[in-house]
Amino acid sequence: MAGKSQPGWETVYRENVGWVHRLLLAKVGNRADAEDLTTEVFLAALKPLRVDATTEQIRAYLVATARTVLAAHWRRLFGREITTIGLDEAGEIPVGAGENGNGPAGAATRHRLEAILAELPERAREVLRLRFLESYSLQDTADELGVTLANVKVIQHRALRLAARAAARIEERA
Amino acid sequence: MNDVNRFVDSLIGRRTPEPFRPDDEETEAMRGAVELQAALTADTAPRAEFAARLESRLAEQLDAPAETSTLASRRRVVQTAGIAAASLAAGVAIDRVVRGGPAPETAKPAGSWQNVMASHEVPDGGVREFDLDILTGYLVRTPEGLHAVSSTCTHLGCRLLLDARERQLTCPCHPAVFALDGDVVRYDLPIELPPLPRFDVRETNGVIQVFVPVKRA
Numbered sequence: 001m002a003g004k005s006q007p008g009w010e011t012v013y014r015e016n017v018g019w020v021h022r023l024l025l026a027k028v029g030n031r032a033d034a035e036d037l038t039t040e041v042f043l044a045a046l047k048p049l050r051v052d053a054t055t056e057q058i059r060a061y062l063v064a065t066a067r068t069v070l071a072a073h074w075r076r077l078f079g080r081e082i083t084t085i086g087l088d089e090a091g092e093i094p095v096g097a098g099e100n101g102n103g104p105a106g107a108a109t110r111h112r113l114e115a116i117l118a119e120l121p122e123r124a125r126e127v128l129r130l131r132f133l134e135s136y137s138l139q140d141t142a143d144e145l146g147v148t149l150a151n152v153k154v155i156q157h158r159a160l161r162l163a164a165r166a167a168a169r170i171e172e173r174a
Numbered sequence: 175m176n177d178v179n180r181f182v183d184s185l186i187g188r189r190t191p192e193p194f195r196p197d198d199e200e201t202e203a204m205r206g207a208v209e210l211q212a213a214l215t216a217d218t219a220p221r222a223e224f225a226a227r228l229e230s231r232l233a234e235q236l237d238a239p240a241e242t243s244t245l246a247s248r249r250r251v252v253q254t255a256g257i258a259a260a261s262l263a264a265g266v267a268i269d270r271v272v273r274g275g276p277a278p279e280t281a282k283p284a285g286s287w288q289n290v291m292a293s294h295e296v297p298d299g300g301v302r303e304f305d306l307d308i309l310t311g312y313l314v315r316t317p318e319g320l321h322a323v324s325s326t327c328t329h330l331g332c333r334l335l336l337d338a339r340e341r342q343l344t345c346p347c348h349p350a351v352f353a354l355d356g357d358v359v360r361y362d363l364p365i366e367l368p369p370l371p372r373f374d375v376r377e378t379n380g381v382i383q384v385f386v387p388v389k390r391a
Contacts, residue, residue, distance in 0.1 A: 009236050011335060011346040013229060021220040029185045029211035035224050042232055077193045082204045113213035132210045135186055138179065156182070157175050157203050164206035 009046050015055075016062055017042070023063075027070055027083045040069045063089060112170070119166035124159030127152060178203045185211040285387035293380045296320065301336060301354060306386060311373060312336060312343065313382060314354045322373040322384050323356045329367060343370070 020041055025034035045065040049058065067085040074081045113132075117125045123145075130136040130144060142152040177194040181204050184191040196204060290304045296315045303312050303325065310325045310333060325334045325343065332347035342359055343352040350361035356370035374385035 008346055009232065010229065013232060014346070017225055017228070018219055021225075022218075025215060025218070026212040027208065029208040029215070030188050030190065031215065031218075031221075032188070032190050035220070035228075038220065038224075039228050039231070042228060043235065046232060046236060077191060078201075078204075079195050080201060082196075082201055083208050110213070113210060116209060116213065128210060131182065131186060132214060137183075153175060153179060157178060157199075160178070160182070160203035160206035160210075161199065162206070163210055164202045167206065167209040 009049070012049065012058055013042060013046065016058065020062055020066060023066060023085065023089070024070065027085060028073070033073065037066070037069050037073055041065045044069070115170055116163050116166045119169070120159060120162050123155055124162055127155045128159050128163060131156065175200070178207075182207045285385055287376065287383040288386050290322075290375075290382045290384050293377050293382055296382065301338065301341070303336065304384065306384065308386060309373070311384070312354065313375065313384075316354075320375055320377065320382065321355070322375040323352075323354060324371045324373065326370075327352075328370060329361075334370075 017038065021034055021038045024037045024041070025031065028034055028037065041062060045062055049061065053061070063085065070083070070085055071081050074083070117128060120128070126145060127141055130141045131138075136144065138152055138156070139149055141156075142149045145152065147155070177192075177196065178200050181191045181194075185207055288306055290306070290313065291302065296302050296313045298315055298317075301312055301314050304310065304322070311322050312325055313320065313322050323343075326332075327334050327345040327347065327350055329345065329348055329350055332345050334343040334345055334352065336342075337344050337351075341354055343354065344350070345352075345361075348361075350367060351359040352370050353359050356372050358367050358369055361367045373387075376383050376385075
């Protein structure tokens with residue numbers, strides 16, 4: 001393409017908003033926060049971007065900004081970071097994943113959920129399945145499994161810690 | 175542990191969590207909860223209304239008149255608008271002549287053949303942008319031959335960008351995508367979007383020429 005056609009910020013925004021939002025959604029787990037953080041990233045990042053930056057430079061810069069914004073978000077809420085964006089995560093973004101973003105809906109992530117659950121003991125798996133897939137309350141989960149509320153709280157707490165470790169192991173294997 | 179339970183409830187209920195000060199074990203449990211919830215939701219694209227709202231916020235911030243050295247492309251917008259106005263005007267004439275197939279030589283409007291680039295600069299399957307001030311476009315060489323298509327969006331005249339991977343022209347201003355032959359691929363606009371005009375093109379002595387159907391001012 002001729003040197004004249006530098007993309008404007010609108011192009012940079014449109015090509016990148018999809019994966020930035022998806023990355024942050026994967027790190028905070030709820031859409032409202034993912035939207036707020038995506039907004040923060042683009043408000044902070046677009047202004048100082050050079051017009052002649054390459055696609056890779058723009059991605060790297062957006063990942064770095066997202067990392068900072070996510071860290072600040074967790075510190076604000078909990079005084080420490082719950083999830084982080086790794087230095088290597090820029091490389092995992094599929095090329096061209098930006099624009100319409102209507103990838104194979106949920107297939108890959110659903111697979112990931114099953115992979116995490118498969119690593120857990122049966123009781124832990126049942127609790128998390130009811131809670132996250134069926135949106136059961138703790139009380140409903142206790143009733144379903146025939147255990148006390150206090151009991152299901154303990155199981156869930158342990159199950160979540162195991163899930164975090166299982167997810168980390170799956171990440172390493174990938 | 176109850177704080178973590180509330181955190182999990184907020185995730186499952188898709189709400190923003192309440193702040194507290196978790197210890198190491200609680201942090202690990204929360205990370206597990208985020209992992210699970212993310213695995214359920216992470217593949218979803220941003221809501222269209224969110225993406226549009228953020229874009230207009232960015233426009234307010236970035237298109238401020240003071241900006242010159244950043245991505246805020248005010249200068250480019252002005253420049254593009256000038257080309258767009260001329261190209262749209264030209265497009266009307268071009269469209270009548272070119273779009274319905276080659277017209278007899280005698281029916282051509284006033285204009286001239288202008289050199290664009292050397293033939294070898296557009297290889298087989300290649301797409302190259304050209305800029306003749308009064309009109310801009312892309313040269314495309316396919317097995318069927320060489321053709322030239324306008325790069326001015328038929329909506330509001332923004333300059334289209336080449337998506338080389340998809341072999342499509344996308345509008346940076348509004349959702350509109352054109353094929354390299356000028357046909358509309360898709361768009362999301364409250365209007366009828368005409369296809370892109372095509373220009374007559376010829377190759378003589380290793381030089382590609384495009385017929386510019388209006389005289390330059």
